[in-house]
Amino acid sequence: MGIINGAEFAPTSTYLDTAKCGLLPARAVEAVQRLAASNGAGGGAGDFGIVEAARESFARIVGVPGARVATGGSVAVHCGLIAAAQQPGAEVLFAEGDFSSIINPFVVRGDLKIRYAPLDELAEAVRPTTALVAWSAVQSADGRLADDTAVREAAAAHGARTLNDSTQAAGWLPFDASLYDYTVTGAFKWLLCPRGTSFLTVSEEAQESLVPLHAGWMASADSWNSTYGPLSELAPGARRYDEPPAFLAYHGAAQSLAYIEETSIAAVHAHDTALAARYRAGLAALGHEPVPGESAIVSVPGLADREPGLRRAGIITSARAGHLRVSFHLYNTEADVDRILDVLSGRTLARRAAGH
Known part of the structure; x- marks a missing residue:
């Protein structure tokens, strides 16, 4: 069985693709619709208080004070701020094959020393010349979990800062953002927020390391009295790094994040992970070897070509890096696991052919 309130979700397919995009709770959809409907009626511009509620809710989920959270629209923009802060020639270490949004903002600068290492060798690859280590807690392509503790310890031993992308972790995996100098989180996956919702966390120690390059009037300590001319003082904490809020997205996000808190990450x-384990066991019985681990994302090398057929059968998955990627979340059930296994085994087609 799922752990959902049936009033919040009503998927019209066997949806196993949260690693691509999460489903919106009904309350989030309603919040977006309310704001859109109020356009022109005095309230359609959006509510900054709701943006603050989303900030505080996310902060509680990842274990940091709200003052350490910046709101924005994309992981790439957050990473762009961090990339801009690196000194020319600085060495930045990435996990091989990690998601491009955390890599490209550093690569396109053209004056940084970029290195890559296999995920399971990332800690060993940190060296005294490394200025920053950037990696994802959970790999997008195949669901592998990084040894975050080992990488953090290696970075600390060599004086390197840490950037962790928790986009594929926050929302299902207990995650403590306070352990990193920076974290970035696209919230439209496991946190079930609308696209256009993303969060940056900055540790107190790293607070002055970034320049708020896209600072608008909201980057000021006194925003409403800083709408014209240059600001006199930056906002305290990470709010100085806020992007102007996409209100429709954030009105929905506040509801989605509250739902995640109510349900609990635990x-x-x-x-x-119980559903993922059931699926892994079923795959093994069919003779398939998924990428090992205990992730909510299960990828099977060499089965990417099955994605179109599964979609025709009403089962939504993704093909990534040659893998068939399946991801399980709170709206999925054991029946969803059994259905995809039936289709992969050919039993569903056999029953149809027999007239059942």
């Missing part, structure tokens, strides 16, 4: 983690 409950979601237990549920998601």
Whole structure:
């Protein structure tokens, strides 16, 4: 069984693709619709208080004070701020094959020393010349979990800062953002927020390391009295790095994040990983070898070509890096696991052919 309130979700397919995009709770959809409907009626511009509620909710989920969270629209923009702060010639270390949004902002500068290492060798690859280590807690392509502790310890031993992308982790995997100098999180996946919702966390120690290059009037300590001319003082904490809010997205996000808090990460983690374990066992029985681990994302090398057929059968998955990628979240059930296994085994087609 799922752990959802049935009133919040009503998927019209067997949806196993949260690693691509999460489903919106009904309350989030309604919040977006309310704001859109109020356009021109005095309230359609959006509510900054709701943006603050989303900030504080996310902060609680990842274990940091709200003052350490910046709101924005994309991981790439957050990473662009961090990339801009690196000194020319600085060495930045990435995990091989990690998601491009955390890599490209550094690569396109053209004056940084970029290095890559296999995910399971990332800690060993940190060296005294490394200025920053950037990696994803959970790999997008195949669901592998990084040894975050080992990488953090290696970075600390060599004086390197850390940037962790928790986009594929926050929402199902217990994640403590306070352990990193910077974290970035696209919230439209496991946190079930609308696209256009993304969060940056900055540790107190790293607070002055970034320049708020896209600072608008909201980067000021006194925003409403700083709408014209240059600001006199930056906002305290990470709010100085805020992007202007996409209100429709954030009105929905505040509701989605509240729903995740109500459900609890511990409950979601237990549920998601139990379904993933059931699927892995079923795959093994069919003779398939998924990428090993205990992730809510399960990828099978060499089965990417099955994605179109699964979609025709009403089962939504993704093909990534030659893998068939399946991801389980709080709205999925054991019946969803059994259905995809049936289709992959050919049993569903056999029953149809027999007239059942």
